[in-house]
Amino acid sequence: MKAAFLDKPGSLIIKDVDIPVFADDEVLIRIRATGICGSDLHYFREGRVGTNVIRTPHILGHESTGEIIETGKAVKNLKKGDRVAVEPGVPCLRCDHCLRGRYNLCNEVKFLGAPPNHGTLREYIAHKSLFVHKLPDNLSFAEGAFFEPLAVGYNAIVKSGIKPGESVVITGAGPIGIVCLMLAKLAGAARITILDVDRYRLKIAESMGANETLLPEEAKAPSPVHDCVIEATGTEEGLTLCVEYLKKGGRMVLVGMSNSPVSLNTIALLRKEAAIYTVYRYANYYQPVLELFRAGISMSNRSCRTGFRLRK
Amino acid sequence: MKAAFLDKPGSLIIKDVDIPVFADDEVLIRIRATGICGSDLHYFREGRVGTNVIRTPHILGHESTGEIIETGKAVKNLKKGDRVAVEPGVPCLRCDHCLRGRYNLCNEVKFLGAPPNHGTLREYIAHKSLFVHKLPDNLSFAEGAFFEPLAVGYNAIVKSGIKPGESVVITGAGPIGIVCLMLAKLAGAARITILDVDRYRLKIAESMGANETLLPEEAKAPSPVHDCVIEATGTEEGLTLCVEYLKKGGRMVLVGMSNSPVSLNTIALLRKEAAIYTVYRYANYYQPVLELFRAGISMSNRSCRTGFRLRK
Amino acid sequence: MKAAFLDKPGSLIIKDVDIPVFADDEVLIRIRATGICGSDLHYFREGRVGTNVIRTPHILGHESTGEIIETGKAVKNLKKGDRVAVEPGVPCLRCDHCLRGRYNLCNEVKFLGAPPNHGTLREYIAHKSLFVHKLPDNLSFAEGAFFEPLAVGYNAIVKSGIKPGESVVITGAGPIGIVCLMLAKLAGAARITILDVDRYRLKIAESMGANETLLPEEAKAPSPVHDCVIEATGTEEGLTLCVEYLKKGGRMVLVGMSNSPVSLNTIALLRKEAAIYTVYRYANYYQPVLELFRAGISMSNRSCRTGFRLRK
Amino acid sequence: MKAAFLDKPGSLIIKDVDIPVFADDEVLIRIRATGICGSDLHYFREGRVGTNVIRTPHILGHESTGEIIETGKAVKNLKKGDRVAVEPGVPCLRCDHCLRGRYNLCNEVKFLGAPPNHGTLREYIAHKSLFVHKLPDNLSFAEGAFFEPLAVGYNAIVKSGIKPGESVVITGAGPIGIVCLMLAKLAGAARITILDVDRYRLKIAESMGANETLLPEEAKAPSPVHDCVIEATGTEEGLTLCVEYLKKGGRMVLVGMSNSPVSLNTIALLRKEAAIYTVYRYANYYQPVLELFRAGISMSNRSCRTGFRLRK
Secondary structure, eight states: OEEEEEEETTEEEEEEOOOOOOOTTEEEEEEEEEEOOHHHHHHHHHSEETTEEOOSSEEOOOEEEEEEEEEOTTOOSOOTTOEEEEOOEEOOSSSHHHHTTOGGGOTTOEETTSTTSOOSSBSEEEEEGGGEEEOOTTOOHHHHTTHHHHHHHHHHHHHHTOOTTOEEEEEOOSHHHHHHHHHHHHTTOSEEEEEOSOHHHHHHHHHTTOSEEEOGGGOOSOOSOEEEEEEOSOSHHHHHHHHHHEEEEEEEEEOOOOSSOEEEOHHHHHHTTOEEEEOOSOSSOHHHHHHHHHTTOOOOGGGGTTEEOSOO | OEEEEEEETTEEEEEEOOOOOOOTTEEEEEEEEEEOOHHHHHHHHHSEETTEEOOSSEEOOOEEEEEEEEEOTTOOSOOTTOEEEEOOEEOOSSSHHHHTTOGGGOTTOEETTSTTSOOSSBSEEEEEGGGEEEOOTTOOHHHHTTHHHHHHHHHHHHHHTOOTTOEEEEEOOSHHHHHHHHHHHHTTOSEEEEEOSOHHHHHHHHHTTOSEEEOGGGOOSOOSOEEEEEEOSOSHHHHHHHHHHEEEEEEEEEOOOOSSOEEEOHHHHHHHTOEEEEOOSOSSOHHHHHHHHHTTOOOOGGGGTTEEOSOO | OEEEEEEETTEEEEEEOOOOOOOTTEEEEEEEEEEOOHHHHHHHHHSEETTEEOOSSEEOOOEEEEEEEEEOTTOOSOOTTOEEEEOOEEOOSSSHHHHTTOGGGOTTOEETTSTTSOOSSBSEEEEEGGGEEEOOTTOOHHHHTTHHHHHHHHHHHHHHTOOTTOEEEEEOOSHHHHHHHHHHHHTTOSEEEEEOSOHHHHHHHHHTTOSEEEOGGGOOSOOSOEEEEEEOSOSHHHHHHHHHHEEEEEEEEEOOOOSSOEEEOHHHHHHHTOEEEEOOSOSSOHHHHHHHHHTTOOOOGGGGTTEEOSOO | OEEEEEEETTEEEEEEOOOOOOOTTEEEEEEEEEEOOHHHHHHHHHSEETTEEOOSSEEOOOEEEEEEEEEOTTOOSOOTTOEEEEOOEEOOSSSHHHHTTOGGGOTTOEETTSTTSOOSSBSEEEEEGGGEEEOOTTOOHHHHTTHHHHHHHHHHHHHHTOOTTOEEEEEOOSHHHHHHHHHHHHTTOSEEEEEOSOHHHHHHHHHTTOSEEEOGGGOOSOOSOEEEEEEOSOSHHHHHHHHHHEEEEEEEEEOOOOSSOEEEOHHHHHHTTOEEEEOOSOSSOHHHHHHHHHTTOOOOGGGGTTEEOSOO
16 A cells, blocks of 8 residues: 655655554554644654654654444444544553543553654554544545544533633634634634634634634733633743633633743733643544534535545 | 502402612613513412412512613613613522522522512512613513523523533423523534423424424333433423433433422432432523623524513 | 352352453452442342342352452553452443443443352452552451442542531441541541431441431431532432432432432422432542552441451 | 831831721721731732732731621621631622622722731721621631631632542642641642742641652652642742642642743643642632631641731
8 A cells, every 4th residue: 555654854755565454453444534733744844743753754644534444353333334533542441541531641542643653644544443433424534534623622612611602712723723613602602702823814713603803913902801711822922812811710721732831921810710721632522523513513615625635 | 650460369450559769779670571481370370389379469570671760879780771681589699609609599589579579560670780681782672581591591501511512302392491402502412302292392492403302202212322411391200201311421400390209210310320400590690691692693583472571 | 269159048158169260451369358238238138139130149249359369461550469459340441431431330341249240259250450459558458348338438429529618418327328428527528417227327427437426317307508418328218318408509419229219309409409419339439549548547447347258 | 096007118117096987787806816928028028919019008917817896787697706707808799700609809809908908907997797707616816817828728729629539749838838738638638748948848847747848959850640739839940840740630729829920831731631720819718617627627836836916
């Protein structure tokens, strides 16, 4: 089969490799679509994300859908021909974090595309069937590739505790900011303001339902009246804006990860007695995202522009 | 002014009475619409609701909107001419429950229409301005009369912890069941089943977005797969169905109050390790309901049939 | 090896059977102490607990400690000679409940002594090493047999949300009521009232730190001032007392399971806007109980009277 | 009466002033003891705490007890001669924060000793009776002066969600760190490590039950295994240690307020998916602290050294 290897920063080459062997509790999947994550771009350009450094040659990709080609002997939840979304992190299921239902925190998780594990920019992968989910019929492979960022956003929204009628501010209108926007609306937010340095991204946010879109320089004297703020840039500027927009007694969610320590105004945070929740990937959230799609909530094509297909 | 007095069960008479005097922290409101609650019907027909007995003559009514005629000296949040919704319970604001933000549990609450307090089926009332809320411009007086049951439903939905993508069952498609349905959808429920003995009510539920409507006799062998169940009938049959529909680890919300003790299958509840939340009126929930309307979520006329206007 | 079989209600016989074979992820344990649970007594006397019926001959017992005799190839957390407590329920670790950290709700859990699984009243058992926990050195085998009911109590106390300074009522001073008492004190309860029909049990409760012990007939006109009530009898009388003692806005925990439906005063519950949590066994709670003992909190000998040892 | 005025940084003078007039809902209290808070020392030395600047002459003091001299007409909860603890913040009881039970966040709170409100270093104060609490008989006036910092600690411990058996790290062994230590133990923490730059404070912490006391330089390679960390220094060093000690999935509580922004390692926080709760004073927490004392939990004299009495 063919696989796309990053052989050095900025350079992908296609090589022929063996189709992977699969274990009894695994399935063999023919990859049909893979979204490109911001972390993929960092790996592609710089060979690293924060302290995670790849050893080349390396296969990237983890936001994927495909179809089941073969199933291991012990697999019961899937059969040949099923259209599926791949949950890329496979945890140990034995440690305290796994037993407590927070398998995203497992120290031994094998996450597709994150070094040293090869990713999905290849024709076939073998994957533990527990972490492979059937696609609803009404979704294309490309749309299904959005399950992964949507699961991140779902994690953020659950932690945010957004209730119907609340007011929300999101800093960052990249893919993660946008999925947070979509899910905050679904959770009943009455009013959502989103900020980004990129006007094009703000336009997408507007088309996805943001009530107000702002460049940071337009956020003069932010009014601290918002029930919930979501930081999706990983920058100090984003964090500072979030602290300013938050009302007393409000909740903040940090989903953007910065490369270096950021300066935080703890005086303001404590005076507001804010609660801050941080997000790291997701656990158990492919299912509810899937249920949303099964219920017929369709995603606009506009939001698909960052996805691409390995094959037609 | 005129007021509608219940002089004995089944009999309302209109009498002339003095316009009420208002205190410094109160406003004088001309009532423009009052919804009729199930409890009003009980008082009207039987003169009592459970252990609450009215002394005749009594003025019923508590789901009301109106306009501000005059304001007390200390009132700052409202002015003459404002269109408003009346939050009918006025708590003491001094007891432990009030100080803890659960003023609905205040032992000294004065609740309009609940004996011994007269209600809103009259031309004017005096009411503490803290518990009077401006109506959004896009709402009629009749629509605003729904704030009260919506606040009950909001309390139920917040306690339910419904998250986007979840599956919900509601027993009872009366006004409270319907507001729970509306707000559960707003909170992101992917699938809602509602049950009632009355086909007409089920039709209303269907028009309001229920995914499945069932008569109790159609609920054969309920599948215990639902994340959340909401009991809005106050009957043993409703409670039993809720226990059966609930999945392991799920949440149950009791919002319907029964007149007498009901039989509960604690074996099933404990095996499911269910959490059960009960609802009594509401505290602090007129505001988020108001924000939902301000954000432009309109209510269908169909849902207004139980409201009526004292004047045109 | 020898094993104690229940061959019919009321009759135990000792038989010779093969030492069990253990899998790669299991350990072979020589049982050193087993506590006798209320459910064991029900099985012994009546052959059933609720809808769970045993097929004789059956080996009872699940509150056990022992020492490791051999370890499977894949076992890393234990070694030969370790003194251990056995967590009796082994879940599938693949279903939704397991993945969400609530493995006590797993439909495929194999629970020692609960039909059709044989229990620990025998010389050796094979058990999955993940569910075998090292005993602190300062604990005897007999004391360690209390981990199991303590884990149930721990589940109840976590769900109760008891905070320092709160007032608690517990109905039932059997083993589960007593462990709830112990752990409620540990969680900072300032005042604990416990009720039981048996004066001897009340004396034990008093010696374990209850502030007030009462026969039900002494509970005249219960004052509804308690932050939290814990029902540990599984009877309608216990539940009724709990509802009466609970203050408005309080929490109720149901840990006692009844054999048949009980009558519940939902009017009182709703007027109090109570939250009710139910308890089914435990998940992930052997570790914190173990930490409490490791920290040197000793159990009085008095509390050990219901334990017995298979061998000296 | 006499009052101690700060007339310039570092200088207190005693002046004669009128005994305050009290309103119908207030009581006149003869102050018997006032603890000196760290913020008092900042005001005394520098004339300011962060952005709060005092206008001299100013009366400091807010950790106080006294006895009731007279009561306003509307006061029902207190009578002449009662020994009381004074809750120093009097909120408006009308705003959203007050109605939601978080009156510590009220924008109009009048807090004794915080500019522009005079404090308790004088013979008599008038105070709203709702915020005056009877002292248990077993407490001296000096001991009662600790209710105020204990209420701060109680707020921290409730937000921490500490459960029996958990492991806790506290940075800072000043008065707030010590009350957090005391209350964490009361909440069942099995093991508490506390850090401070001052060996004398560590000795106090040890005498109050800390399991491990460390200077920061002794905290080499902190093991990230603690369920909960509490930051009570308001320094970047303290915050950094807290992030390092915290286990994945753990909770952090920020109770120490820094004067300037601090650097925060969000990468580590997000990878741990930590929840962070911040603390600002307290609301509704004098009562549970009082219940703890009423239940007979005595404070060691050692912890009283920072309190002093205005009179004998």
